[in-house]
Amino acid sequence: MARALVVRARATGRRADTGPAPTPRAVSHVVVLVKPEVMTAGSAADALAEAVRVLGQGDAGVLRAAVMPAGDFLGRGYLLLHYPRLHRVAADGPEALSSGAREELGALLAASGTGGAVGAYEAMTREADLSPAALDERCRAAGIRKLGSGSYASVTELNGRPATVLNGFLPSLAAGYTGPGALVGLLECHSHREIDALRGELLGPLHPFHAPPASLRGALGALAREHGTGLSEGRNAVHLSAGHLEGMFQAWRYFAAPDGEGVGSTAFGRSLAERGVSPAAVAALAADHNLAEDSGETVSPHGATENLPRAAVLDRVLRWAATGKGLGT
Template identity: 60%
Template sequence: MRTPAADDGTHFVTLVKPEVLRTDTAVDAMAEVVRVLEAADVAILRCALMPAKEFGELGFLLRHYPRLHRIATDGPSGLCSDAKRELVSLLARSEASFAVGAFQAGAYDTILSATTLEARCREAGIHKLGSGSYASVIELNGVPIAVLNGFVPALTSSYLDPTALVGLIECHSYREIADLRADVLGALNPDAAKVNSLRGALGALGRKYGVDLSEGRNGVHLSAGHLEGMFQCWQYFAAADGHGLESTALGRSLDDRGTPMAAVAALADDRNLREDSEKTVAPFGATEDLSRDAVVDRVRRWTADGRGTDT
């Protein structure tokens, strides 16, 4: 029987993406990820592989990046307060007068493909507005429009390859999540990442096998914070065993302190959370760089106050 993650430290998921898990590369790619993690004092608790197409069809991709998909679908209405302010600033600096979600862009250009949309957005530049919220100003039928999360339709379609796999690794480390993401995950573009980081190692592997990795297809993702990591560890591993959130390391800490777990579970969709009368925040983004103890305190405060989600 698997030993559960320790109650302290960092409990997270490393997701190995389909661009590096092809038939000819999967074994070497997973071996490289395991090598880098173990060299970084990360304990591997469990691993799983599943077809990328199944990962997408069962909703795991949407659940892994809930805010990315929501903003791509709902557009500006899904942005939290700070992201809305950043969008207003971007519109003021550009020729665009309004913004739409990526899945709405086709209404303005009916022959637009997901691949073309992503290419146009990356060529124009992708501006980060906030957690899971990005904007690019491009022309659609001659009209300048700010497209939100314009890379998401192409990202979604990349998981439809019936020959590709997704790798899921449940991990534990006594290093903080911010340190793991900065030092072990590596730079967004694998070509610029340190050679001993996950993205650097996969970038080198990609060059060996002729796999073109980039900022948009960088081979690997690591939970962005303790809160996100808790939900990912639960949905990929604990849930299959029939266990609830309290079976995860962070979940046990919250449950032991009397935190209402139903209210904690409501944060899984990363919907906007009202902090006060003027401001909403993205739960995953608001806890991304916090220490484990700080995340416990903030989640307990959110749930004790009975703060509801907005969108």
Template identity: 60%
Template structure:
């Protein structure tokens, strides 16, 4: 069990050495039932209030019937430099970098509907939008997108109609460059990672325990509600975009994050996670499972594609196992994920 003293020691150690500090190997792996997820405590919350914020997260998880198996803390700049931020939000980054070409089928159709009603405007990924205007900063682009409104097209895919060089365009994931900058720029900020298990379903954890997207609107007993309370006491501004806490969006994402942040650090494969063991036991190749971490589009019917992480968000553990088994046998790439 991770305690208040543990998180205080991790925070102090990460600050002292400028690197990752970890509670270490767990005595027994996550059970083969329930939800195996990761909670990410973000740098906007882990600055001057890091010890208090991590203590509150541990408290809320415990009161919400969640067992913390392991915890790690590391500098946010290191988290970004090692590519962990990119891999935590792979589709957000890909859509921001590659634009419409990276969209899965449902998001592409939603974009077509949006541009049809907007006069078929040009569509740019966030980074291409910055390239088009050398005087446009990542922070200004995010402000324009939030003021104009952000429409969710699909998993990890968002659109805003804003002006760039005096003409309206549709920008995809326009908030992402500024979000990435926030991890790199505050050298004193940390990231907290907690490997967790609960008998509660992931959907229940996200709708009940995680709390509303904006911490100021989240229930007091939720993770984001507690984050908002800590932020208020320390003059920290949180928002929908900088909401302090993330919890794995589904069983598939939880498995991949538990592997990436903890098992991989021990030299173990994805088959050491609870869901990974189950998938391998059902004959899914390990290479296929690890390939899903990048969230590349997979074929889904004639001339259609699906985003793996988004497609599994609302599914039960058994449903996820069934869907991944089907993908592994029907994806025409010899067991490899599309790139």
């Protein structure tokens, strides 16, 4: 299957897909993204097949698979939609942060004395010869501090002056999808295991070379070594949906939507519909905009539901929908 999809995608320059599959009634309905750093000319088929193998051994079945050119994935906006908050913070800077992330940033700015923060793309304009790779390297060398969901800060420098940069790795991450011949692998998966178990035990640590051999990142890291491919925390080979909300939207965008189906055709979307959550309320959660809680604090909907059990996420969304705060109800 993997080799046939890769061959077809390369021959046509377009998406190759195994075709529709029944919506699962499982605890977790997620997407695994096999990234371009391992989906190269010499290793794409092996990387996709290895991901399928590890998923199967970890009790995660593959319902459907697709392969598409990485440049097409980027150009169609899939990468932006895959990591909406990462992109928003990199583009809009502090204005895009949730309440908790703003507090974390305030403490960091006070300790560092840099005075203010800029998003990664604003940082790129502050230094004429600064490349995405150089900004990424500079931020990683300085250290990357997590402020909140999809929100990271590095105290580094721009034009020789101290500066705090938000999501400084993002331009380099996006540039990784522009390499000639690179592909992206997409696997729609289901499992009776909860997402926190899949991510904690099956996905593996951020750096593939430090991940256990039986994990997705460990297995793909070993394959990358065989092909002489360098991986890192930023080029980490594979992503698995971080929560039931994220998994729902990814399964919809990559598989159901191209078939003309709505979000309600996904497993979690169906559960929300059965509990009376309107399509408008569900759609309002897609872009992961800040959502106001009863306390007045704002949260990232995707981040606030990361790694939570399915029942807990259902309850959280039902509460959001009942208040109607920002959900278009």
